[in-house]
Amino acid sequence: MRGVDDLRLWLDAVLDGLGLTNGIPMAGQSYGCYASAEYALHAPQRVSKLVWIAPVMIGAPIPQEFVARLMSVADGRRESLEEYCRWIMPSIAVKYPEEFDRRIDEILLVRERYGTMFPPVRAAVMSDDDLQRIEVPTLDILGECDGATADPHEAIERVESLMPHVETILVPRAGHDIVAAETELVTQRLLKFLQ
The missing domain is CATH 3.40.50.1820 (Alpha/Beta hydrolase fold, catalytic domain)
Structure with a gap:
């Protein structure tokens, strides 16, 4: 998806495919x-x-702090990603450490398969x-x-x-x-x- 129109059309197609009209x-x-x-x-x-x-x-x-912290993850290291995710998802990191580790693995897999992804916004x-x-x-x-x-x-x-x-x-x-x-x-x- 390169733009918001692609996002909207994709959601149209998903809902049409599910037979959901209104x-x-x-x-x-x-x-x-x-x-x-x-x-x-x-x-x-x-x-x-x-x-x-x-x-x-x-x-x-x-906020700029979010962007700056996210940019630090660009080095591709698991440690950098974990540090960022502990900041943005502190409750998951503390309460559900196994789920936290699974999310880190998932993010790394997506990055490996698809590269850096930027969701479309206007x-x-x-x-x-x-x-x-x-x-x-x-x-x-x-x-x-x-x-x-x-x-x-x-x-x-x-x-x-x-x-x-x-x-x-x-x-x-x-x-x-x-x-x-x-x-x-x-x-x-x-x-x-x-x-």
Whole structure:
């Protein structure tokens, strides 16, 4: 996928292949939130609800510290990748060390097979106009200490001010791996919202 249009067309094809035409709830984590937002702008008649967990590039841009730490991984060493992932996914690293190691292995395998991959985006952050155009009910769950969002408090405030049908949760002390840090809370809120 070289651009956002490719992303949208791919999602069209996946949903068509599954026979899903409308009333589709979409949930994403991290970049998956951005992808679902782009899709909701592209095909609003198909999407019934959105769930964003640790969204990036929605309410605020990715911070420079995130980019700098990510650049340090370019040396290809496992140690550099582990250090970065311990910073961005501290709860997984501590609570689920075997899962953490599997994720490191997976990232290294993807890099070996496909090289460096950059997901398609239109801008560093979604515009005010784009956020206002997303009219489906949306649940936005963000950790207060998410290293992939420049200012989580500001991101939540911006989304609340622009989106008419958004429900937001800013979780204290949670990072980008909020699903591992606050599994029960995320699960309960997601299920309640989707029901």
